[in-house]
Amino acid sequence: MTKTVLISGAGIAGLTTAYWLHRHGFTPTVVERAADVRDGGYKIDIRGAALTVLERMGVLDAIRARKTDIRSGSVVDARGRRVAAMDGDTFGGRVHGDAEILRGDLARILYDLTKDEVEYRFEDSIADLTDADDGVKVTFAGGAVQSFDLVIGADGLHSATRTLTFGPGFEHDLGYRVAVYSTPNTLDLDREELTYVGPGRTALTYNTTGDDEAKAMFLFASTADTRDPGAAQRVLAEAYAGEGWAVPQLLAAMPEAPDFYCDSLSQVHLDTWSRGRVCLVGDAAHAASAASGQGTSLALVGAYVLAGELATANGDVSGFHAYEHELREFVAQNQKLGPANVKRMVLRSQAQVRMSMAMLGLLNRLPGKDKLMAKVVESIHRAATAIDLKTY
Ligand SMILES: Cc1cc2nc3c(=O)[nH]c(=O)nc-3n(C[C@H](O)[C@H](O)[C@H](O)COP(=O)(O)OP(=O)(O)OC[C@H]3O[C@@H](n4cnc5c(N)ncnc54)[C@H](O)[C@@H]3O)c2cc1C
Structure with missing residues (x-):
């Protein structure tokens, strides 16, 4: 059976998760509050393992072609x-060989890579979700109600998915x-x-x-x-x-x-990044802050690992735990950079x-x-x- 996955947020984490889930045979849908993929923001650095992720997606040359060239x-x-x-x-x-690119350019490259294969619903968001035995029942702000096998919160630092699932209070x-x-x-x-x-x-x-x-x-x-x-x-x-x-x-x-x-x-610190069929990725799970210089790289690597572990687990929620196991230490090391750099x-x-x-x-x-x-x-x-x- 093809697993349906709802991703909340078309930022770097959401776009990358959508790409890899689709590539592994899942059916992802992305719901984004804004009317389009959001441009703007600062120039961001892509370093280390995140470069490998982009290379495996086949977009590293496109990224380098859009480098800021400062x-x-x-x-x-x-x-x-x-x-x-x-x-x-x-x-x-x-x-x-680290790369610097405008955040909006990176988002656009990732969106173009997925837009023909992934369903995007702009100007909508998750208003409520209930994790039931047979899937997650999602009520959208636009009024629609639909069930998905899994839900992924990629909706950034102030993640609504996180608040709906874990409650408020994880932003430091x-x-x-x-x-x-x-x-x-x-x-x-x-x-x-x-x-x-x-x-x-x-x-x-x-x-x-x-x-x-x-x-x-x-x-x-x-x-x-x-x-x-x-x-x-x-x-x-x-x-x-x-x-x-x-x-x-x-x-x-x-x-x-x-x-x-x-x-x-x-920064966002949580003891666990998933509950039942709902899991967080990117800033929603573990924001490191702008000063870390690593927020976007963490989002890219996290999305890759999450989709990969889910595929390995055939869509079972044990893939969420494996993702966390793979990523925790990497995230912790990068989060340390934020307070030190600022x-x-x-x-x-x-x-x-x-x-x-x-x-x-x-x-x-x-x-x-x-x-x-x-x-x-x-x-x-x-x-x-x-x-x-x-x-x-
Ligand atoms: C327009 C923009 C500009 C940015 N500029 C900077 C900057 O200058 N400096 C900096 O340090 N960081 C900036 N960031 C954050 C930075 O991009 C992230 O830290 C990093 O790339 C990790 O990405 P992410 O995908 O986890 O989160 P984000 O890039 O924040 O993406 C989250 C996405 O989810 C969407 N979203 C939010 N809430 C909901 C909801 N309830 N329902 C549906 N969709 C939702 C947002 O519109 C966004 O597209 C910016 C983010 C955005 C969206």
């Missing part, structure tokens, strides 16, 4: 002077907010990234290949409620009020941005900023500085490769 990254001071400059890969912490706020949006390229950047560090708030802007515009990104210490975009924009404007460099002009572009994104830096990315005080700028200035004059920096990112590489992927 050639250099610099830290600037309040007057815009470059305190330290590095090549783009070193600045972004990429080693050993790290105390920072991240915002990203498109801006006019007023600094005339050509595949370059600039970062400015103020006390408790970091701002950066970059231009990627083939883009006439630039992106602005803000990472700042805050526990404010930023779920409503209007409220998030007010919080952001207040957090950066009076800040130097190009911050005022980046902020001025914010109200017009068509793709404003803001969320908390949070402390380096957002400095607490003006004194810390001054000291850090002085050290960066020194580093900038050292011969072989790129090699030195590459060593710093080895810990990310170790975490990104800390799983032996089975062939399913």
Whole structure:
């Protein structure tokens, strides 16, 4: 019998799970709250085992063809002077062939790969689910009621599937907010990234290949409620009020941005990722936070392992347990990166900023500085490769 699987969420985890489940002979349906696959967001790094997953999907060349191609990254001071400059890969912490791509481009590639074979239901979501003896009875927000053999929650950090199945309360706020949006390229950047560090708030802007515009990104210490975009924009404007460099002009572009994104830096920790016929994947199960630089890679690897173990178990829920067994340690290692990295990315005080700028200035004059920096990112590489992927 072909097993029917409902996947909630057409993000990176949901799209990848749909691809692999279909390839293993399941019949996946994806329900996505938004009207289309969501574009926008930041540039993301794909590292280690996640590259292998994309290679096995046959899309690694397409991913590399859409790489951001950022050639250099610099830290600037309040007057815009470059305190330290590095090549783009070193600045972004990429080693050993890691790939950087816009999140929206990756989502589009994965959607195009599956759209003719997988049923997508946009502008709908799961309103309720009941795990019964013969399957999971799902009531959709649009009113339809349908049963599926299995349900997978791939609906991100604030997963509704998780709340319906496990209840609320598994998000751990790290105390920072991240915002990203498109801006006019007023600094005339050509595949370059600039970062400015103020006390408790970091701002950066970059231009990627083939883009006439630039992106602005803000990472700042805050526990404010930023779920409503209007409220998030007010919080952001207040957090950066009076800040130097190009911050005022980046902020001025914010109200017009068509793709404003803001969320908390949070992690999700659960003792188990499945209950009965319902299982979680990606951020819904184990968000590591933007600062880990590994959220998307974890989603890709998790989706691959989940679909593979389900196939091995012929669709039995024992596949959920095997998936968790395979992935737990890998996830734990990558989650550790989040809190550690954010402390380096957002400095607490003006004194810390001054000291850090002085050290960066020194580093900038050292011969072989790129090699030195590459060593710093080895810990990310170790975490990104800390799983032996089975062939399913
Ligand atoms: C538009 C967008 C921009 C992003 N930008 C950033 C960023 O700048 N920085 C950062 O750190 N992370 C960002 N992320 C999160 C990042 O993509 C994830 O951490 C990572 O890729 C793991 O992916 P995921 O598939 O588990 O979750 P996500 O990428 O969050 O995907 C979840 C998907 O589920 C959908 N969804 C949510 N709730 C429901 C529901 N109730 N019913 C149906 N569908 C639902 C969402 O619309 C989304 O398509 C962004 C996510 C999105 C959707």
